[in-house]
Amino acid sequence: MIDGHEILSQLGKLRDVTGSKDIRPLSWALFPGTHCPLMGAAMAVRGIRDAVLLVVGTDECAYYTKHMTIHSDDFGGLHGRCVSAVLDTRDVTFGCKAKLDAAVEELVAEYRPEAVFIVTTCVVEVIGDDVDAFAEGYTARYGLPFLAVHTEHFKCENHLPGLERTITACFGLMEAGPRGGTVNLLGQRMGDFSATELYRVLTGAGVKVGMQLPCGCTVADIRGAAAARANIVVNPIALPLAEKMKERFGTPYVLFDKYTSPVRIRKAYAELFAALGLPLPEELDALYREAAEAAEAAKPALQGVRYIYGNTPFDCLEFNQFMVSLGMVPQLIQTVSVEPERDRAYLADILAGSDPYVTKTANIAPLQPVYDILRPDLYLGHEFAARLRKKGIAMVRSDRASSMLGFEVTVFITEELARAAAEARDYRKEVQV
Amino acid sequence: MSLTRFLPVPSDRMGILWSLLAIDGCVVLEYGPAGTTHFSVGLFGELGVDRQNRLFTTHMREDDVVMGDVSRLEKAIVEIDRNLSPKAIFVVASSVAAVIGADIRGVCSYMQERVSARLIAFEQGGFRGDYAVGLMEAYKLLAEQLPADDPAPQPDTVNLIGFSMGSYRALSDRWELEDLLRRAFGLRVGACLCGETGMEEIERMGGAALNLVLREEGLPAARMLRARFGTPMVTGAPYGYAGTLEWLQKIADALGREIDPVLRAEIAERLSDASQYRMSLMMLRKDRPAVTVVGEYRAVLGAGGFFESLGLPVENRISLHSLRAVPDPDPSVRVCASEKERLDLLRGLHRQLILADDPSLSVCPADNVTLRFAMPVTRGAQVARHLPLMGLRGADYIAESVEEYLQMLR
Numbered sequence: 001m002i003d004g005h006e007i008l009s010q011l012g013k014l015r016d017v018t019g020s021k022d023i024r025p026l027s028w029a030l031f032p033g034t035h036c037p038l039m040g041a042a043m044a045v046r047g048i049r050d051a052v053l054l055v056v057g058t059d060e061c062a063y064y065t066k067h068m069t070i071h072s073d074d075f076g077g078l079h080g081r082c083v084s085a086v087l088d089t090r091d092v093t094f095g096c097k098a099k100l101d102a103a104v105e106e107l108v109a110e111y112r113p114e115a116v117f118i119v120t121t122c123v124v125e126v127i128g129d130d131v132d133a134f135a136e137g138y139t140a141r142y143g144l145p146f147l148a149v150h151t152e153h154f155k156c157e158n159h160l161p162g163l164e165r166t167i168t169a170c171f172g173l174m175e176a177g178p179r180g181g182t183v184n185l186l187g188q189r190m191g192d193f194s195a196t197e198l199y200r201v202l203t204g205a206g207v208k209v210g211m212q213l214p215c216g217c218t219v220a221d222i223r224g225a226a227a228a229r230a231n232i233v234v235n236p237i238a239l240p241l242a243e244k245m246k247e248r249f250g251t252p253y254v255l256f257d258k259y260t261s262p263v264r265i266r267k268a269y270a271e272l273f274a275a276l277g278l279p280l281p282e283e284l285d286a287l288y289r290e291a292a293e294a295a296e297a298a299k300p301a302l303q304g305v306r307y308i309y310g311n312t313p314f315d316c317l318e319f320n321q322f323m324v325s326l327g328m329v330p331q332l333i334q335t336v337s338v339e340p341e342r343d344r345a346y347l348a349d350i351l352a353g354s355d356p357y358v359t360k361t362a363n364i365a366p367l368q369p370v371y372d373i374l375r376p377d378l379y380l381g382h383e384f385a386a387r388l389r390k391k392g393i394a395m396v397r398s399d400r401a402s403s404m405l406g407f408e409v410t411v412f413i414t415e416e417l418a419r420a421a422a423e424a425r426d427y428r429k430e431v432q433v
Numbered sequence: 434m435s436l437t438r439f440l441p442v443p444s445d446r447m448g449i450l451w452s453l454l455a456i457d458g459c460v461v462l463e464y465g466p467a468g469t470t471h472f473s474v475g476l477f478g479e480l481g482v483d484r485q486n487r488l489f490t491t492h493m494r495e496d497d498v499v500m501g502d503v504s505r506l507e508k509a510i511v512e513i514d515r516n517l518s519p520k521a522i523f524v525v526a527s528s529v530a531a532v533i534g535a536d537i538r539g540v541c542s543y544m545q546e547r548v549s550a551r552l553i554a555f556e557q558g559g560f561r562g563d564y565a566v567g568l569m570e571a572y573k574l575l576a577e578q579l580p581a582d583d584p585a586p587q588p589d590t591v592n593l594i595g596f597s598m599g600s601y602r603a604l605s606d607r608w609e610l611e612d613l614l615r616r617a618f619g620l621r622v623g624a625c626l627c628g629e630t631g632m633e634e635i636e637r638m639g640g641a642a643l644n645l646v647l648r649e650e651g652l653p654a655a656r657m658l659r660a661r662f663g664t665p666m667v668t669g670a671p672y673g674y675a676g677t678l679e680w681l682q683k684i685a686d687a688l689g690r691e692i693d694p695v696l697r698a699e700i701a702e703r704l705s706d707a708s709q710y711r712m713s714l715m716m717l718r719k720d721r722p723a724v725t726v727v728g729e730y731r732a733v734l735g736a737g738g739f740f741e742s743l744g745l746p747v748e749n750r751i752s753l754h755s756l757r758a759v760p761d762p763d764p765s766v767r768v769c770a771s772e773k774e775r776l777d778l779l780r781g782l783h784r785q786l787i788l789a790d791d792p793s794l795s796v797c798p799a800d801n802v803t804l805r806f807a808m809p810v811t812r813g814a815q816v817a818r819h820l821p822l823m824g825l826r827g828a829d830y831i832a833e834s835v836e837e838y839l840q841m842l843r
Contacts, residue, residue: 002516027516028508029462029489036468058528058559059444064472066440070811078795078811084437089560092532102435106773110436122466122529126498153466154493154529362471365486366516 002027004369011332011357014350020337023360031365034336037151038065040162041119042082043189046074047214048170048222052113055084056100056131057121062086083107087123096129108142114219115145115173117166125152145173145219157336158361163189164237167214171244173222180227182210183276186253187238190313191215191403197287198232198256198405201269205281213238230275232256234405236315258314258401260322262291262410269406284407291410295326298414303327305421308374310334310381311361312398314413317346322410323417324349330356331374334363334381377424378417392431394424437772439792440809442754443599444559446525447473448567451598452627453523453555454482456575459632460489460519460550464506464537465527467492479814480598486517498533503540510540514548520632521551521579531558553578565730565754568597569650572626575635576654584640584662590623591643591684592664595651598628600729601790601808602815602822609821610645613671616696617681618688626654643667643687648731649759672735673828674703675742703825710835711744719843720784725749727775727789728807730759732822733766736788736806739828743835745786751775753790753807786838788831802841804834 012022038055042065045053053075055062062084069075069082085103087096100118107116116138120131135146147169151162167186183202185193193199193212202209211217211225226245231253233242242253254275256268266288273280306329309320316335324330333356340347350356364383371379371391379388380396388395396416401409453461454477463470470490477484491509496502506524513522526537541552557570572594591614597603607628614620624630624638639662644655646668655666665687671680678700681692714722724740726733730752737747751769756762769775776796779789787797788806795811797803805812806822821827 025492027512028491028505029513030467030470030492031484031486031489032471032474033467033490033492035471036466038468039472059441059563060447060469060473060528060559062437062441063443063447064469064476066437067476067809068472070440078439078792084441085435086437086441092560099435103437106436110438122527123532126529126532153468154498155495159468362467365489 002366002369004371004373007366007370008357008373011359013355014333014338014347014358015355017338017340017358019339023335023338023358025360026363026370027366029365030363032362034157034362035159036153037156037159037162037165038119038121038153039068040159040164041117041149041151041166042068042162043159044163044166044214045082045117045119046072047212047216048115048117048219049074049216050114050218052081052083052107052111052116054103054107054116054118055082055121056096056118056124057084057087058123059086061121081111081113083111092123092127095127096124097134100131100134104138104142104146108144113144115147117147117149117169119149119151119162119166122152122154125150125155147172160237163214164240167238168240168244170213170222171241171248173219174226174245174249175223176249177224177227179229180210182208182228184210184225184228184231184251185212185215186231186233186242187235188212188215188405189235189237189402193405195403196405197408198234201281201284201406204283205273205278207276207278213241226251230254230272232272234258256405257318258405258409260314260319260409260413261325262288262295262407264318265291265407265410287407291407294411294414298418299326301418301421304329305378305417305424306331306374306376307378307380307396308332308334308367308371308376310364310379310383312380312396313401314398314409317343317350319413321346321349324353326414326417328417329354331376332357332359332370334359334361336361377428378420389427390431392424392428394420394427396420435771438776439772440811441772443564445557445561445564445567445570446528446555446559447476448564448597448599449525449555449557449571451477451480451482452568452571453525454484454487455598455627455629456521456635457629457631458519459521459523460487460513460517461523461525462506462509462513463488463490463525463527464503464530464535465490465493466529469527479810481604481815482598489513493527493529498529501533501535503535506537506540507544510544510548510552514550519550521553522548523553523555525555526558528558528560531556531560551578562757563754564599565650565756565758568595568599568648569653569758572651572654573657575626576657579632579635580639580658580662581636582639584637587623587637587640588642589620590641591620591645592623592638592641592658593625593628594644594646594655594658594666595648595731596625596628597648599808600732601806601810602820602827603628604818605821606823606827608818609824609826610671613677613681613696613824614684617692618684618690626651639664643684645684648729649762652760670731670735671824671827672732672822673739673742673831674700674707674825676735676738677824677828678704700825703828707743707832710839713839714744717842722746722786722838722842723748723784724786725751725779725782725788726806727751727779727787727793728753730754730756730762730766732807734763736822736831737765739831740786740835745835748785749778749782751778784841786834788834802834802838804831
């Protein structure tokens with residue numbers, strides 16, 4: 001049996017973390033492990049409707065990526081725009097260029113794409129083929145953009161760099177032009193932006209939304225993105241692209257992450273409308289009050305509620321700070337990154353009343369005995385709900401927030417936390433019986 | 434022909450993984466970047482393979498790749514042995530580990546004295562062939578490493594070798610085979626390489642009365658077991674009515690037993706009923722019937738034989754995997770040089786009965802009668818465990834498509 005005490009004894013506490021390198025995994029044997037950047041790249045290309053994803057790698061990498069896209073309408077299903085150049089021993093030994101040349105020729109003839117993202121995988125990076133140079137050559141030869149995206153997993157923690165690199169690669173498509181009146185949305189990974197509060201507020205204020213990368217755009221949208229008045233960055237994965245656009249085209253950007261704290265959301269709205277040179281819409285006062293009241297209303301039910309943080313659509317430490325402000329008690333936080341200097345504002349509040357264990361993400365197998373020791377009320381993230389229930393733990397389901405931005409996030413998550421806390425109390429009774 | 438539009442043929446490593454994960458009491462530890470393991474979980478779930486406490490990854494960082502540091506693997510082995518006490522830990526190289534030449538076997542060798550579990554290394558990293566080669570390697574290594582010496586004789590037990598969880602309707606086929614063996618001879622299935630089996634069964638497999646080799650990739654393992662334990666073997670799988678009777682007869686001959694007369698009579702009745710198809714075919718005025726079968730080599734041969742026994746000519750027999758692990762393959766079965774060649778061939782078929790995998794069927798013109806017959810499944814999912822392709826029920830199931838085809842022909 002896995003010894004939960006031993007696992008915890010090897011973990012660091014949040015207070016002692018001096019950098020991300022201090023975050024230890026729960027165990028050396030991981031299950032299921034993090035997603036890889038190849039998947040992140042596929043997630044990004046999914047939203048660029050007339051681009052093709054060309055995976056260059058082993059049968060296995062190609063198989064799993066295609067498998068993931070088969071039931072995706074965005075990708076076009078089985079016959080859709082995810083294809084691959086599968087490498088064999090000969091390609092690994094002598095280089096993959098010959099195979100890639102032939103695959104690209106077939107691809108261009110059959111799919112007639114507006115752009116092709118050539119996504120390398122671990123093996124291509126190990127053998128050192130210069131796929132950037134190959135992509136430049138194809139661009140010149142076929143007269144359409146080929147963008148190389150590197151997705152070796154052994155150099156990064158999870159799938160987010162794949163998303164980041166793919167959308168950053170789009171910078172190469174952008175063309176300078178006269179400034180227009182739109183704003184671009186950068187970094188929304190999932191969900192429909194038009195369903196968000198932020199979208200409603202922007203359009204209500206007469207602001208037109210331009211390119212939405214990567215959640216829904218065309219190559220032409222990307223080409224014209226530099227005409228935007230400003231960029232709204234809704235996830236840090238888009239910061240490198242926003243920085244490049246600011247430097248090259250002078251496009252300002254505002255970070256409007258999926259914040260949970262109403263105060264922080266209000267500040268983000270203020271910065272955004274200042275950047276747009278527009279007055280703050282009056283409706284935001286009411287939305288703020290509603291969010292703040294929702295948070296206040298949830299506090300009695302959440303006082304002293306203990307939780308283990310797995311993964312959510314939110315910024316890890318921002319959300320933890322918010323939960324602590326509601327009276328909740330973090331026991332264990334799973335994350336890949338804590339930098340005390342960068343995260344100072346969050347950490348001070350979290351550590352004021354608690355000092356949770358901290359460990360890496362995506363390793364739920366060794367968590368099972370840890371539950372028996374820490375006895376949390378809630379688990380935030382993806383786990384097996386029935387298994388948690390047997391231990392008296394309720395699962396907080398936050399995926400719906402993928403399609404939310406603004407004060408609606410606060411209202412949703414506080415209600416969900418309160419619901420889950422009530423559920424946990426029922427589960428405790430079941431366990432006692 | 435270098436572009437893969439649909440799903441590539443799974444690699445040797447994938448075949449090894451879904452085989453090893455089907456063994457209860459063991460753990461598979463992948464030495465490689467974690468993303469591959471996470472990505473694979475969805476596929477293995479679709480195949481009905483249990484991953485809970487059976488599949489782990491070490492992850493791999495740049496230091497491990499550049500410096501060849503294997504301490505992460507060593508620690509994971511010790512941890513799994515202590516925490517889960519499996520009978521065996523299969524240490525499987527990733528493609529990255531294979532390319533950098535990580536000495537997985539060496540690590541297992543020196544780590545063996547530090548753990549109780551049996552450590553078995555699989556160094557194929559996806560570059561030694563497709564999954565059929567992987568299946569052969571998995572069967573071979575398991576048959577070589579795991580069966581115990583001096584097993585107790587099990588005169589009423591047979592082993593299945595050459596079973597694959599990656600085959601379409603695998604668990605249904607197993608159910609049908611068990612039923613046939615029980616009804617025909619009162620036999621039970623012992624070890625099953627590899628599907629829903631346990632370490633205990635594999636350790637005892639040397640005592641079984643017979644090894645049934647369901648696909649050619651299992652032959653090297655069966656030969657090893659014959660050399661070591663003297664266990665006889667019967668090769669082949671029961672497809673069609675006549676094919677099922679023939680398969681049972683081979684088992685009867687090998688064991689010196691008789692097929693249960695009730696079952697024999699049941700098969701004879703089915704054979705009699707099936708003979709009417711020849712008459713129907715003779716009455717066709719316009720169409721020339723033809724069948725195309727696309728799938729795994731053994732299934733293609735088996736189903737092809739069934740159709741010919743019904744009087745239906747088989748125009749194309751196409752194996753979806755390489756025949757490298759098939760000794761003396763039947764020349765009527767071909768492997769297309771590329772996905773494009775296969776798809777182009779299928780696009781040109783008309784008014785045929787086509788048995789194939791979903792991607793292949795997706796390009797067949799609508800004037801054919803089609804039946805899903807192989808993996809991958811991309812429409813819906815396999816749920817039933819009682820809808821085999823093998824045996825009598827499998828023949829009944831395929832015969833329903835023959836009926837539909839005959840109704841279409843003029």
